[in-house]
Amino acid sequence: MTGVRIAGVGLTHFGKHPERTGRDLFAEASDGAFADAEVPREDVEALHYGNFMGELAEHQGHQGPLMAEAAGVLAPATRYESACASSGVAIRQAVKDVRNGEADVLLVGGAERMNNLGTAKTTEALAIAADDLYEVRAGMTFPGAYALMAQAYFEGYGGSREDLAHIAVKNHENAVPNEHAQFRKGIEVEQALDAPMIAEPLGLFDACPITDGAAALVLVSDEYAEENDLSAPVSVTGTGQGGDRMALQGREYLARTPAAEEAAEEAYAEAGIDASDVDVAEVHDCFTIAEVLALEALDFYAPGEAIGAARRGETTRDGDRPVNLSGGLKAKGHPVGATGASQMVEMTRILRGDHPNSDAVPDANVGVAHNAGGTVASATVHVLEVGQ
Amino acid sequence: MTGVRIAGVGLTHFGKHPERTGRDLFAEASDGAFADAEVPREDVEALHYGNFMGELAEHQGHQGPLMAEAAGVLAPATRYESACASSGVAIRQAVKDVRNGEADVLLVGGAERMNNLGTAKTTEALAIAADDLYEVRAGMTFPGAYALMAQAYFEGYGGSREDLAHIAVKNHENAVPNEHAQFRKGIEVEQALDAPMIAEPLGLFDACPITDGAAALVLVSDEYAEENDLSAPVSVTGTGQGGDRMALQGREYLARTPAAEEAAEEAYAEAGIDASDVDVAEVHDCFTIAEVLALEALDFYAPGEAIGAARRGETTRDGDRPVNLSGGLKAKGHPVGATGASQMVEMTRILRGDHPNSDAVPDANVGVAHNAGGTVASATVHVLEVGQ
Numbered sequence: 001m002t003g004v005r006i007a008g009v010g011l012t013h014f015g016k017h018p019e020r021t022g023r024d025l026f027a028e029a030s031d032g033a034f035a036d037a038e039v040p041r042e043d044v045e046a047l048h049y050g051n052f053m054g055e056l057a058e059h060q061g062h063q064g065p066l067m068a069e070a071a072g073v074l075a076p077a078t079r080y081e082s083a084c085a086s087s088g089v090a091i092r093q094a095v096k097d098v099r100n101g102e103a104d105v106l107l108v109g110g111a112e113r114m115n116n117l118g119t120a121k122t123t124e125a126l127a128i129a130a131d132d133l134y135e136v137r138a139g140m141t142f143p144g145a146y147a148l149m150a151q152a153y154f155e156g157y158g159g160s161r162e163d164l165a166h167i168a169v170k171n172h173e174n175a176v177p178n179e180h181a182q183f184r185k186g187i188e189v190e191q192a193l194d195a196p197m198i199a200e201p202l203g204l205f206d207a208c209p210i211t212d213g214a215a216a217l218v219l220v221s222d223e224y225a226e227e228n229d230l231s232a233p234v235s236v237t238g239t240g241q242g243g244d245r246m247a248l249q250g251r252e253y254l255a256r257t258p259a260a261e262e263a264a265e266e267a268y269a270e271a272g273i274d275a276s277d278v279d280v281a282e283v284h285d286c287f288t289i290a291e292v293l294a295l296e297a298l299d300f301y302a303p304g305e306a307i308g309a310a311r312r313g314e315t316t317r318d319g320d321r322p323v324n325l326s327g328g329l330k331a332k333g334h335p336v337g338a339t340g341a342s343q344m345v346e347m348t349r350i351l352r353g354d355h356p357n358s359d360a361v362p363d364a365n366v367g368v369a370h371n372a373g374g375t376v377a378s379a380t381v382h383v384l385e386v387g388q
Numbered sequence: 389m390t391g392v393r394i395a396g397v398g399l400t401h402f403g404k405h406p407e408r409t410g411r412d413l414f415a416e417a418s419d420g421a422f423a424d425a426e427v428p429r430e431d432v433e434a435l436h437y438g439n440f441m442g443e444l445a446e447h448q449g450h451q452g453p454l455m456a457e458a459a460g461v462l463a464p465a466t467r468y469e470s471a472c473a474s475s476g477v478a479i480r481q482a483v484k485d486v487r488n489g490e491a492d493v494l495l496v497g498g499a500e501r502m503n504n505l506g507t508a509k510t511t512e513a514l515a516i517a518a519d520d521l522y523e524v525r526a527g528m529t530f531p532g533a534y535a536l537m538a539q540a541y542f543e544g545y546g547g548s549r550e551d552l553a554h555i556a557v558k559n560h561e562n563a564v565p566n567e568h569a570q571f572r573k574g575i576e577v578e579q580a581l582d583a584p585m586i587a588e589p590l591g592l593f594d595a596c597p598i599t600d601g602a603a604a605l606v607l608v609s610d611e612y613a614e615e616n617d618l619s620a621p622v623s624v625t626g627t628g629q630g631g632d633r634m635a636l637q638g639r640e641y642l643a644r645t646p647a648a649e650e651a652a653e654e655a656y657a658e659a660g661i662d663a664s665d666v667d668v669a670e671v672h673d674c675f676t677i678a679e680v681l682a683l684e685a686l687d688f689y690a691p692g693e694a695i696g697a698a699r700r701g702e703t704t705r706d707g708d709r710p711v712n713l714s715g716g717l718k719a720k721g722h723p724v725g726a727t728g729a730s731q732m733v734e735m736t737r738i739l740r741g742d743h744p745n746s747d748a749v750p751d752a753n754v755g756v757a758h759n760a761g762g763t764v765a766s767a768t769v770h771v772l773e774v775g776q
Contacts (some may be wrong), residue, residue, distance in 0.1 A: 061516035100488035128449035
C-alpha cells in the first residue's frame with residue numbers, strides 16, 4: 001500500500017447557474033484542479049465521477065466519458081450514483097485504487113445541474129433518492145423525511161428549534177468569506193425561527209438550497225508526488241462506507257445514522273485515529289438536524305449530546321472543533337453529485353492553510369469529510385491529514 | 389494480491405416482465421447466486437451494482453442500498469452507471485477490491501426494468517447513453533448510431549448485410565437451449581434479410597430486443613474459498629477498462645472501438661495471455677455489427693476480417709472459438725444494467741461445464757466477457773479462467 005495525496009483541488013461557484021450544463025461546470029472545476037496540482041492531464045489514468053440526477057435534469061446518463069472529455073482527459077471514466085453521496089463513493093473507490101497501486105494519478109469529482117428544472121420538479125427529482133414504492137408514492141419528500149428524524153431526535157433526547165437555528169446561523173456565518181458559497185450573508189437566530197415552516201419542526205432556514213456546481217480533485221500516489229516534486233501536503237489516510245435500509249420505516253430508530261457510524265469507524269481505524277484526534281470537520285448538513293446526526297455518527301458527541309453544540313459555541317469557528325467552515329450544504333450550497341468532492345476540496349484548503357477560514361484552525365492537522373445519501377442509507381467518511 | 393474466484397452465479401429469465409420491479413428481479417438473481425455459491429449472506433462485505441435507467445423507468449435512483457436490501461445483504465452498496473457497461477464497471481471495481489485485499493466476499497450484479505415504459509419511451513430513455521446536446525437533439529438514436537458504424541465498416545473494409553445476418557442466425561441458434569433467453573427460436577438468413585429495415589443497413593434482426601432482467605455473482609478471495617472449502621473453479625484473472633469520446637463525431641474513425649481495444653489489452657496483460665489463448669467469448673452484440681467490432685477489438689481478428697467470421701462458421705458453436713454461446717444480447721436479451729454481469733454468469737457456467745452449451749467447448753479453460761457502453765465510449769473486458 002502507498003499513501004494517497006491530494007495534489008490539487010478545483011471548484012466552481014456554487015449557486016444558481018441554470019444556463020450552464022453539467023459538463024461546463026465540471027470542465028471549470030477540473031481546470032482548477034489541474035492548475036492547482038501542476039499535474040499534466042495526460043498523466044491521468046482514470047476519472048471517478050459522481051452525479052445524481054443528470055437523467056432527469058439534462059436527459060444525460062453515461063456521464064463518465066462525457067465528463068472525461070470535458071476535463072480534457074481521454075481515459076477510462078466511471079460514473080457513480082449514490083444520491084447525495086455520489087462523489088463520496090466515487091472518491092472512495094479512487095482512494096482504494098491509488099493506495100493499492102492500481103493507478104498513480106486519478107481525477108475525481110462530481111457535478112450537478114439542478115436549477116434549470118425549477119423548484120417543484122427538482123423536489124420531485126430529488127425524491128428518487130428515497131424508496132419510490134414505499135416512501136415517495138405515500139407523499140414523502142426529503143424535508144418531510146428529515147423532519148421525522150428531527151421529531152424522533154427531539155422526542156428521544158430533547159432539543160429545540162432554537163438549537164437547530166444556531167446551526168444555520170453558524171454555517172451562514174462561515175460562508176460569508178467563502179467566494180464559492182451560494183449564500184454569503186449572516187442570519188440571526190430570530191430570522192431562522194420566524195421563517196416559514198417547511199415540515200414541522202424544520203423551517204426554511206433549516207434546509208439547504210438548490211444549487212448548481214462542480215468540484216474536482218487530482219489524487220496521486222506518494223511515489224508520483226515525490227518523483228514529480230509536487231507540493232501535496234494533504235493525504236487521505238482513511239476511507240469508510242456504510243449502508244442502511246433505504247426506507248425510513250425499515251430502520252430501528254430514526255434519530256441515529258448507523259451507516260455513517262460504520263463509515264466513520266472504518267475510516268478512523270484505517271487512519272489509526274479516534275474522534276478525539278479530529279481538529280475540524282465538513283459534514284453533510286442537508287438539513288440542520290443532519291449536522292446533529294453527523295456529529296454523533298462521527299463520535300464527536302454521544303447520542304443526544306450534539307444538539308446544543310453550535311449553540312454552546314463548540315462547533316463555531318471559535319470553538320474547539322469547528323464544523324462546516326465552508327458554510328456547509330446549508331449556506332455554501334448542495335449540488336448533489338458534487339457535494340462529497342466539494343467537502344474534500346474545502347477540507348484540503350482548510351488544512352493547507354489557504355482557505356478563507358483557515359485562520360480559525362491554524363494548527364489543524366486532521367480533518368474529516370462526512371457525506372450522506374438519502375436519509376443516510378449511504379454514507380462515506382474520509383480522513384484527511386497534513387504531512388503524512 | 390490474491391486471486392479472485394467466482395463462487396456463485398444467478399440469473400432471472402431475460403424477457404418481458406413489465407410487472408416486475410428492478411428490486412424483485414435483483415432479489416431473484418441474487419438468491420440464485422447465494423444458493424449456487426453456498427456463501428452466507430452475512431459474509432458479504434459490500435454490493436457493487438450496475439443499473440442504467442432506473443431514474444426514467446422506475447423513478448428510482450440510489451439503487452445501491454435498495455438492491456442490497458432486496459438481496460438480503462445489509463452492507464455498504466454502490467451503484468455504477470456506465471450505460472450498457474454499467475455492471476461491467478461495477479464488477480471491475482469489485483475485482484480490484486478483492487484482489488487487493490479490500491474485501492473477501494462481494495456481491496456484484498445488475499438489473500434493468502425496461503418493458504414497462506413501452507418501446508417509444510424506452511428508445512428515448514436509451515438515448516441518454518449518447519450525447520444529449522450534440523447527438524440526441526440532432527435526432528440520433530442508437531439504431532442510427534450503429535448503422536453509421538456499420539456503413540463506415542462496409543465502406544472501409546467491405547462486408548454485407550448477409551454477413552451480419554449470419555451473426556443473428558448464430559446467436560438465435562445458441563439461445564435455443566438457454567432457459568434464460570428471451571428468444572429461443574432459430575431464424576434463417578433469408579428471414580433476417582427480409583425483415584423490416586430499422587436504419588440502413590441494419591434490419592430488425594440486427595438489433596437486440598428490449599429486455600427486463602437481472603444477474604448476480606458472488607466474488608470471493610482465494611483464501612476465503614479455500615478456508616470455506618468452496619467449489620469455485622472459475623477465477624477472474626484480468627480486468628480492463630477503456631474510454632473514448634462520447635459522441636461519434638468526436639471519433640477518428642467509426643469502424644473501430646479503441647476503448648474496447650484498450651480494455652482487452654489491459655485485461656490480457658493482467659491475465660498474462662493473448663488473444664490466441666482465448667477459447668470462448670461473450671461479447672456485446674447490441675447490434676450485429678457490434679459483434680464484428682468486438683471481435684476485432686479483442687484482437688481475435690485484424691481490422692476488417694471479423695465480418696465474415698460467423699458466415700465462415702468460425703464463431704458458431706461448432707467453430708474454433710464460439711462467440712455468444714448464451715445467445716448474446718441479440719437473442720438472450722439486453723436488460724442494460726444487467727448485461728455485463730450476465731455475460732460473466734454465462735461464461736462462468738460455460739467454463740464450469742454446467743451451461744446448456746458447454747458441450748460446444750468441452751476443453752475450454754479461458755473465456756472473455758466484453759461489455760460496452762453507448763457507442764463504445766465505455767468498455768470493460770474480463771478474462772475468466774478455470775483452475776487458476
